[in-house]
Amino acid sequence: MNAPPRKRNIATSATSNNLELTNSDITPSENPASAIIDVSAVEVPELTEQEQSDRLHLERRVERAFFEAGKALAELRDRRLYRSTHKTFEEYCKDRFSYTYRHVNYLIAGSVIVDNIKMGTNSSQNEQVEEMGTNSSQILPTSEVQVRPLAKLEPQQQQQAWQRAVKQAGGKVPSGRLVKDVVQTIMERTRVPNTYQIGEVCQILVKDNPDLRGKGGCWCIVSYVREFSCTVRTWDGELTVGLKHLKSFNYLPAECQQVQEICDRISQVYSTELEESVQRFLESLGKLKRAYLTDLEEKVLSLLESEIQG
Template structure:
């Protein structure tokens, strides 16, 4: 026998109204519902006490110094090799512990050094000059590594001077990275020379239509001498002089350039070995075409094996 279909009992909803709250009907019955207003009592915001103002300033300073403190800490971790009990390389340690890329770590470290240079650049004569202009730019420091990134290739004194100019352009406030970059660009354009490369800078070879550079396109090189319109550079297989039109900077940070210099020195010592076999030369050629400033674990192991095989070690 079929049972009759189940019928769900309708839920009942009780409606409660607040006598102090105007209902829809009250609003609808007004002459102009659109002009109806609801009075909201003003909330009085208490002023900060002297202690709260002091706490706020203290916490703001901690936020502003965050990247600076991080860079200083990372530098000490690297220089003292405090990662060695758990990781073979500083790069691996930063990636596992902080999820930082190696390039980001280098930017933080370089940024902390620049902040120190800006602080050191503050002397009595420059303070007097700032006071004459009615500003106190010497007390304004970077709050982000992005703001000082354009200063990495400048000398310490230039870093200070450019930062002061950027602060003035920002009307006494912390300048953005874009403002700092624009100031650096204008200075470079005013003092533009035929050759702006620096000794130790890591560049890429652009062969273009130069037959003398055949087989070297894309290889990295290190500038060892600067001439009017050319540079003498060191590659994985020797030195040569290259016109500035055939060079492109990798824009590596100073620390990255030092790393590449160490790799270059190791390759050069192996190249001088008379018994180096073809397999070894192939490995060195591969390393000479890297597009990064460090060796992977496998590359480091292979290079170490070759060095041990030919007795070329530090």
């Protein structure tokens, strides 16, 4: 009886030969699982001194981006460099940068806060720091989101809160969430009782709060008192204001009553669709720093009241 052909052995042998050719770089070993493969090492060249300098410069430019934007926007606004093409700064920012007015205010307020932080981290307030991060121990914000929670604090508290957040972040730039938590802790420890009373007349202080845009310097009447804020009434509606954004006029009860009556009268006229110039006049009455109207103001307001009633 003839033996069957040894095809399986021949195939196995061929396969073995192929493995020997293909894996010529594998060190022979009794256990294939422990085979050693030689891999050529790739050497990564070190940065030259110029490259290291360029990298540091570019990193600082990235870190300064929002800060520089806020400083530039503030100068554009203060010098009214938009006036040749736009009537208002708000329209200019929307057309030129596609920025909402709130975002612009956040950037400007953020740049002010960074200046406060820089002043606190310098060894001397007279020391000029030309570039952010020139001091190795000076960790500064790299995003507007990181400084936004600090707007609720006074400048000195902003410095302390930022340094505490940097420490909790292990000496690195902290996240906006971490900064917010630190700010909340400080506010809880420095809680100030709300001493305002319903009917009290106060002045609204913006203090870099974009939500109070257009209300800076306006008088308001407290209508509801909370732990950290008050609901106040102005000539064109109600809004909630934090305690640090209010300043009492310290009017007598009779004077507060006079202001409330003036507020009612202005609100009634303001709610009607009158000319823009008339609305501007009414808004100017909303910024009076006295509890009465002059004779001329009284005559104009009475004329407007008779006009809408007729």
